[in-house]
Amino acid sequence: MAGENPASTTEYIQHHLTNLVYGKLPAGYERHTDQGVEVLQSDTWTMAHGGQEAADMGFWAIHVDSMAWSIGLGSLFCWMFMRAAKKAHTGVPAGWLNFVEMVVEFIDGAVKDSFHGRNKMVAPLALTIFVWIFLMNLMDLLPVDLIPSLLALTGIHYQKIVPSTDPNITLGMALGVFVLMLYYSFKIKGTGFIKELTMHPFNHWGFIPVNLFMETVGLLAKPFSLGLRLFGNMYAGEMIFILIATMFAAGAGAGLVSGGLHAQLFGEQTSAYFWLVIFVLVCGVCWLNLKGKVSTGKTVLLSMAFMAIGGGVFALGGGLMQWGWAVFHILVITLQAFIFMVLTVVYLSMAHEDH
């Protein structure tokens, strides 16, 4: 669960934003372990212990969690849609097939709206992008601590379950789209594409360097904006879930165990006043007990009740806020999946258009 003081809150957030990384540590690297510093004798492929090691691995590392969830969700998409495809018939569709056909029809319509070339790959590409990204974004709606804390029990300490909050994943897909854009631009336009890059805004040979610079920037901006838009939105959404979790869930368990005292000693500023009220109530009951006005049994019961109310209100508040943000986030994840898909189609459509 979350930390009880500002330092561990930061740690909690950082922990949640660290991938499970498998990669190469260079020879001579100093690993800080529980047993002290260990100096590696040769290049070693290993799981990173923490963000610093992951960063030091540089390029030769792979985010195991992102890849696993991404491949898993992609396979889920393929399997589910394959199942529908196998059962596809010309009669009255029902159940899952009906839903799949609805999605396919929706994608088909969106593609037909913005893509006018003849290419058998664009529509399936759009379907894959939309459903896959939607599923990856959907992982955001799982409670932030659920899967990481379950996996922590099995000894896996870092886990980011939303692949689309990993820029590698979103940029990887955007670069895939970029490769297709380049391929089709060359295939359809041939030398026309070179001409477009060199002669476009200013049609004079003297301006070729300027044109080339401007067009290249414009071209590169497409995949990067595509990938970073999805990453930014999902990262921000995930961040808000984590922040809500640190604000509220932090106190819930503590409240049940030790009432306001715990929070008063280590508490966060945001909830201090709330805990102060509970603390005062508990102290008041104890004081009345000392004065002999309240029996000991009643004191224990009342203290427990105040603590439970304190913890419960906080858990409820946190739950409600998580729920509220999740409801709003459903829009975001669908919209982002849709935008990624539509922009992909539009970019490919531009690659197909011969001026």
Added chain:
Amino acid sequence: MNINLTLFGQMVTFAFFVWFCMKFVWPVIIEAMEERQKKIADGLDAADRAMRDLELAQNKATDQMKEAKQEAAGIVDQANKRANQIVDEAKTQARAEGDRLKVAAEAEIEQEVNRAKEELRATVAGLALAGAEKVLEASIDEKANRALVDKLAAQL
């Protein structure tokens, strides 16, 4: 947050899933949907056609009904006419028969009258003779008087 091999891992995965979708998912579903679309369109067409056929059949049936009614009316008319004719014929025949019977009866009556007249004449002549005989007793020549009386009787 580091850019690393994951980028290329994702690119390869992406390529694979797109290929898979393009090969095994999209065409199958789209084909089924298009076929169903065609089927539905055909079905609607057939329904339209059937509707038109039905309308035609109804029109035809109405026409036939009208025709049949006309025919029936014609037949009834004809029958009525024929009946009238028959009645007329029967009347004429009856009248003719009546006339014939009347003529026959009249002839018989006349014959009867004539016969009665003859008889009466004979009877009158006899009575007159008998009367005269009584009046005159034997003083009269019967032959001469008979001729006289006969003449008288003929005048009756």
